[in-house]
Amino acid sequence: MKVVFDFGGVVFRWHPASFLARVWPHRIETLEQGAQAAALFFQNYGGDWGLFDQGLIGADEVVRRIAVRTGWPRGEVETVVRAVPDELMPIPATVVLIRDLQAAGHTLHFLSNMPEPYADHLSSSYPLSEWFVSGLFSGRVKQIKPNAEIFAMAERQFDAAPQDLLFLDDHPVNVEAALARDWQACVFTDAASARRELVSRRLLSA
Structure with a gap:
């Protein structure tokens, strides 16, 4: 087999809710808030993040798109994207x-x-x-x-x-x-x- x-x-x-809570302690205080933020950030791995997953856009572009779409500061979005490897x-x-x-x-x-x-x-x-x-x-x-x-x-x-x-x-x-x-x-x-x-x-x- x-x-x-x-x-x-x-x-x-890979547990996005707790990951975001660790990376954004100033923004997320509970796992429920982390789950809500993860749903918005990663779009269930569709949307902007799906294009990044698929190799159709790069890290800088996914940061830009998420920041524009959500209104979160670009620097904070970039912090999350850069932190993923250490989470894995x-x-x-x-x-x-x-x-x-x-x-x-x-x-x-x-x-x-x-x-x-x-x-x-x-x-x-x-x-x-x-x-x-x-x-x-x-x-x-x-x-x-x-x-x-x-x-x-x-x-x-x-x-x-x-x-x-x-x-x-x-x-x-x-x-x-x-x-x-x-x-x-x-x-x-x-x-x-x-x-x-x-x-x-x-x-x-x-």
Whole structure:
């Protein structure tokens, strides 16, 4: 089986509400306020941020657009955009899961919506080539989940039939898109529940 990992919220820490609360303590006092600000800032990874994810605009342009759209000071918006790489730290339990899947003989790949600057940071900071045989970053291939084309690109890149791929992603819409292409897929909530799912599918031993 070829197991395909999403990155943000799966392999790397990504919780926008608490992230914004840390970066903007003067503006955000509660996680509820953080969630509201995140919805406006990231637009559910569509809009301006979706174009950034897809590699169609750069960091300076996404900062400009968000500042214009929201009225937040450009310097504050830039602080958030610059702080994202430090937020993307490996989740230890997922790293253990990756190692266990490798030990069980499975081939691992990744499929991540990630702007090019952040993809470059992850590639240079962490042993992606040790964890994964290959992978696709949206910002590099100019396609984005949940669009069908990036899943088709992944099938070619991973040299796999859809039914031979199992996808772990924390966004249900991306999981639904994978299932629509006849991938196996499940929503990732945490490494422990993912491990139970993999055991139930007989990909890992209990």
